[in-house]
Amino acid sequence: MGISTWLTPSHGIMLGLLLGFAIAHSGLAALRFWGESKIGARLYRVVFALVxxxxxxxLIIYFFNHRYDGLSLWQVQGVPGIKPLVWGLSAVSFFFLYPATFNLLEIAAIAKPQVHLYETGILRICRHPQMVGQVIWCIAHTLWLGTTFTLVTSLGLIAHHLFAVWHGDYRLKKRYGDAFLKVKERTSIIPFLAILQGRQTLDWQEFIRPSYLGIMGFIALLWWGHPWLMQMTARVSW
Structure with missing residues (x-):
């Protein structure tokens, strides 16, 4: 099979969508303090969300509709144990992806959005849990689908989140200075590394929070509604 046969335009379109999202998302994050000084924290959060x-x-709709595009690199969907493994990894990924749900009022701009310098809960495991969650999600879905389109999407998402690791640390250092550097010394980007090195300890009581029940409910809802979600996105023509 020649490269022109399986390298569909959707590969490039997806990379373009990912790049556009990365520029908008990280760009607005970089401009946060300037923007908040002009229009206020709540309104800037609304603008951030609207973009x-x-x-x-x-991105989600386009991924769903083109996930089987391109070359099939492997096919393991019929292998015993693969489906529970993929769902298990996906569930774990959400516990890393959505620690921000602990501040729902700030996300919705009901309470004044703030920049927090946390060193508790899941941040003891990893200073950038959303990056870890995204990597786990990408591994699970690339394993399940096994197409070049999914692989390209996963590599693009991971690249964006790796940039976000650097960008996030840069903004926190600029904001908090030495206070952030001390937190950085006690945490790690690689999960559990700071704990294994004795720079950090786990406090399991910090994980007993209603927010985690919310995440579990979201996972259950996603499991139940996954077929319906596929049907709805398939109605979009692009």
Whole structure:
């Protein structure tokens, strides 16, 4: 099979969508303090959401509709144990992806959005849990689908989140200075590394929070509604 046969335009379109989302999302994050000084924290959060959410929805729909595009690199969907493994990894990924749900009032701009310098809960395991969650999600879905389109999407998502690791640390250092550097010394990007090195300890009581029940409910809802979600996105023509 020649490269022109399986390298469909959707590969490039997806990379373009990912790049556009990364520029918008990280760009607005970089401009946060300037923007908040001009229009206030709540309104800037609304602007951030109005830009980021539609772009994210477009990415999700396009991924669902083209996930089997390109070359099939492997096919393991019929292998015993693969489906539970993929769902298990996906569930774990959400516990890393959505620690921000602990501040729902700030996300919705009901309470004044703030920049927090946390060193508790899941941040004891990893200073950038969303990156870890995204990597786990990408591994699970690339394993399940096994197509070049999914692989390209996963590599693009991981690249964006690796940049976000650097960008996030840069912004926190600029904001908090030595206070952030001390937190950085006690945490790690690689999960559990700081704990294994004795720089950090786990406090399991910090994980007993209603927010985790919310994440579990979201996972259950996603499991139940996954077939319906596939049907709805398939109605979009692009």
């Amino acid at each position: 980021s959410i539609p772009l994210a929805v477009c």
